[in-house]
Amino acid sequence: MKFILNQEIIKIDEPLGNSTLDFLRNKGMKGVKEACHEGECGTCMVLLGELKDKNVEYKAVTSCILPLGEIVGKHVVTIEGLNQVELSPIQQALVDEGASQCGFCTPGFVVSLTGFFLNEKLGKKNILTSIEGNLCRCGAYAAIIRAAEKLAKEISVEDTKSKERIQKLIEERILPAYFSDIPNQLEKLKESSETKLLKEGNYVAGATDLLVQQESLSNPLFLSEKELSGIHLDEDYIYIGATTSMEDIRISEELNALFNTKQDISLVSSFPIRLQATLGGNLVNASPIGDLIIYFLALDAEISLKNEKDRRIIKLRDFYKDYKIMDIEKGEIVDWLRINNKEKLFNFEKVSRRKYMDIASVNSAISFDLNNDKIQNAHLSAGGVAPVPKYLEKTSNFLENKNISEDVIKEAVIIADSEVSPIDDIRGTARYKRLLLRQLIYAHFLTLFPELEVSL
Numbered sequence: 001m002k003f004i005l006n007q008e009i010i011k012i013d014e015p016l017g018n019s020t021l022d023f024l025r026n027k028g029m030k031g032v033k034e035a036c037h038e039g040e041c042g043t044c045m046v047l048l049g050e051l052k053d054k055n056v057e058y059k060a061v062t063s064c065i066l067p068l069g070e071i072v073g074k075h076v077v078t079i080e081g082l083n084q085v086e087l088s089p090i091q092q093a094l095v096d097e098g099a100s101q102c103g104f105c106t107p108g109f110v111v112s113l114t115g116f117f118l119n120e121k122l123g124k125k126n127i128l129t130s131i132e133g134n135l136c137r138c139g140a141y142a143a144i145i146r147a148a149e150k151l152a153k154e155i156s157v158e159d160t161k162s163k164e165r166i167q168k169l170i171e172e173r174i175l176p177a178y179f180s181d182i183p184n185q186l187e188k189l190k191e192s193s194e195t196k197l198l199k200e201g202n203y204v205a206g207a208t209d210l211l212v213q214q215e216s217l218s219n220p221l222f223l224s225e226k227e228l229s230g231i232h233l234d235e236d237y238i239y240i241g242a243t244t245s246m247e248d249i250r251i252s253e254e255l256n257a258l259f260n261t262k263q264d265i266s267l268v269s270s271f272p273i274r275l276q277a278t279l280g281g282n283l284v285n286a287s288p289i290g291d292l293i294i295y296f297l298a299l300d301a302e303i304s305l306k307n308e309k310d311r312r313i314i315k316l317r318d319f320y321k322d323y324k325i326m327d328i329e330k331g332e333i334v335d336w337l338r339i340n341n342k343e344k345l346f347n348f349e350k351v352s353r354r355k356y357m358d359i360a361s362v363n364s365a366i367s368f369d370l371n372n373d374k375i376q377n378a379h380l381s382a383g384g385v386a387p388v389p390k391y392l393e394k395t396s397n398f399l400e401n402k403n404i405s406e407d408v409i410k411e412a413v414i415i416a417d418s419e420v421s422p423i424d425d426i427r428g429t430a431r432y433k434r435l436l437l438r439q440l441i442y443a444h445f446l447t448l449f450p451e452l453e454v455s456l
């Protein structure tokens with residue numbers, strides 16, 4: 001199986017579940033740095049280009065948690081593949097602003113910033129989003145931000161579609177000239193190398209969970225091959241394919257028409273992780289604090305489980321049985337999730353030690369309708385307070401047909417407290433998590449009804 005590494009066609013002879021970073025460094029690509037090996041720091045960032053309708057779409061991803069199977073037939077660009085005779089404007093801006101100190105993280109920043117200019121979906125003001133997955137241990141952030149903002153002002157490729165965008169970036173010397181021939185080369189590669197993927201094995205989606213847990217994935221079965229991604233509507237539901245990335249969920253027009261997904265999901269991991277991580281991975285990973293699970297539990301989501309022959313549709317809340325035990329059979333995959341597409345009141349809250357790029361201590365979401373001032377169709381969820389992502393059934397039932405008042409919220413808090421069983425761990429004591437859940441239930445109502453008067 002083959003891929004293009006910078007300008008060279010490479011044949012892969014090793015297990016497809018190995019980390020791309022390990023492969024690159026063994027090949028002598030030492031500009032791709034190894035530090036956390038958990039997708040947290042961005043020193044190993046590469047561009048990954050995929051042929052779509054004769055154009056190549058690039059994204060900057062952390063190569064440490066990118067399995068080799070995901071680069072087959074694609075274009076991988078390391079810092080070596082961005083270097084030109086003279087410094088590119090991105091490299092020059094980092095030098096000019098004094099943004100490179102020890103230099104260890106600098107290649108990762110250059111790759112992420114290049115990814116920003118290649119990404120049609122990131123607006124100009126979002127240049128800082130593109131580097132939110134990069135850490136600088138020297139703390140040169142002020143200088144890095146200055147350099148990034150200067151670049152966003154000076155270089156404009158907005159409203160340019162893929163092919164013209166790449167041409168423009170070559171003219172601006174952000175990209176070397178060889179990028180213009182990559183679509184042809186990938187087209188040829190596609191014709192010459194049909195991939196022989198396994199029929200049986202272990203499902204892999206974005207691998208952002210799996211490659212953190214394991215050094216290499218055995219018998220990987222890549223779900224990206226199955227074309228389960230995308231968001232679409234029918235009269236009753238919004239359907240989200242299991243391999244839809246977290247970032248595509250965040251920016252989805254369909255979802256943002258009903259909820260504040262753009263803001264809410266920006267609290268989940270970091271931009272490069274969101275580009276790679278999928279909805280299905282979040283659901284099946286079954287972390288008790290999985291943000292998307294908590295989000296969709298409160299929207300009373302249903303999921304479809306499919307094997308070779310059958311499909312069954314169940315409530316997401318019935319999927320989780322015990323810690324990491326789910327109602328899923330061998331050979332079944334989650335292929336989509338659906339939620340009702342009617343407008344409703346909805347709020348998501350997440351408390352973590354850092355506001356961004358951190359997993360939750362406790363997270364919670366709520367949805368309901370208001371009919372003659374009475375709560376209807378209430379659904380409340382909370383993470384970090386039980387062995388499973390918790391659908392708070394008793395509290396949701398209690399809220400039904402109630403008018404919103406301080407007394408009702410207080411009683412809801414007492415019932416919610418009786419439904420949970422948090423434990424002491426690195427994210428906080430059980431007592432603290434109970435307190436957080438109380439505060440988040442108040443926060444839901446105060447966010448949805450800012451005029452509400454309650455004494456906390």
Ligand SMILES: Cc1cc2nc3c(=O)[nH]c(=O)nc-3n(C[C@H](O)[C@H](O)[C@H](O)COP(=O)(O)OP(=O)(O)OC[C@H]3O[C@@H](n4cnc5c(N)ncnc54)[C@H](O)[C@@H]3O)c2cc1C
Pocket residue numbers: 038039040065202203204205206207208209210211212223242243267268269270273276277278279280281282283284285287289290291292332333334335357358359360
């Ligand atoms: C740096 C970093 C930050 C993170 N921050 C957060 C955060 O803020 N919030 C959060 O919730 N999570 C966070 N995560 C955890 C993780 O990335 C997510 O849970 C992610 O959604 C997993 O998705 P994936 O596609 O990468 O799953 P994978 O790692 O590919 O798979 C996870 C599990 O799900 C199974 N699986 C995947 N898809 C399917 C399917 N369709 N059907 C059946 N089984 C399937 C796989 O077999 C595997 O067992 C973070 C991870 C990293 C590395």
